[in-house]
Each structure stands twice: as C-alpha cells, then as structure tokens.
Amino acid sequence: xxxxxxxxxxxxxxxxxxxxxxxxxxxxxxxxxxxxxxxxxxxxxxxxxxxxxxxxxxxxxxxxxxxxxxxxxxxxxxxxxxxxxxxxxxxxxxxxxx
Numbered sequence: 538x539x540x541x542x543x544x545x546x547x548x549x550x551x552x553x554x555x556x557x558x559x560x561x562x563x564x565x566x567x568x569x570x571x572x573x574x575x576x577x578x579x580x581x582x583x584x585x586x587x588x589x590x591x592x593x594x595x596x597x598x599x600x601x602x603x604x605x606x607x608x609x610x611x612x613x614x615x616x617x618x619x620x621x622x623x624x625x626x627x628x629x630x631x632x633x634x635x
Contacts, residue, residue, distance in 0.1 A: 559633045565617075566629035575618070578611040 568574055585603040588594040617625055 562629040562632035566626060566633070575614055578607055578614055581607050581610055 581603075585594075585607065588603070589600065594600070620628075
C-alpha cells in the first residue's frame, strides 16, 4: 500500500531519509488532533457498507481497496490506542523538532 502525504514535500524541495520521521509525525499529529480518528475504522465501515449495497459497490477492485482502508485505519488506531492524546502530541512534537 502506498500512502501519499501532501504535507511532506514542497515542489522542487530536496528531501532525505532524515525528513521521513518528522513528516510522519506531522501527519500523525495532524490526523489525531483533527478529529476523532479513534472512531474512523467504524466510520469507514459504515460508509463502505452503505456503498456495497449500491451497484457501484459491486466491484471487486473497489471492495479490495475499501477493505485495505479499513485494515490500515484499524491498525493505526490500535497502535495508538494505549496512548493519550497528550502523549501522542508530545511524542510527535519531539520527532518533528529533531
């Protein structure tokens, strides 16, 4: 699975492997604080179930992508579940400043 983070690079900007973790930390910090990410797997499930009942949802490729989105969302939510919002924000801030 390939994720594209638009906040990671700017046009004509040189990047290095040192830029990866701060970019991921920025992404996680923004994502987690943006809204109730903890509940996104359920939201995605609800949306996709509604889509699957339509003619458009009767597409194997689309179904595969939807399952992948739900799985990725669940994995991220589960990985961050033991931590408080404050702990996540503090860890992301430390990585961003490195």
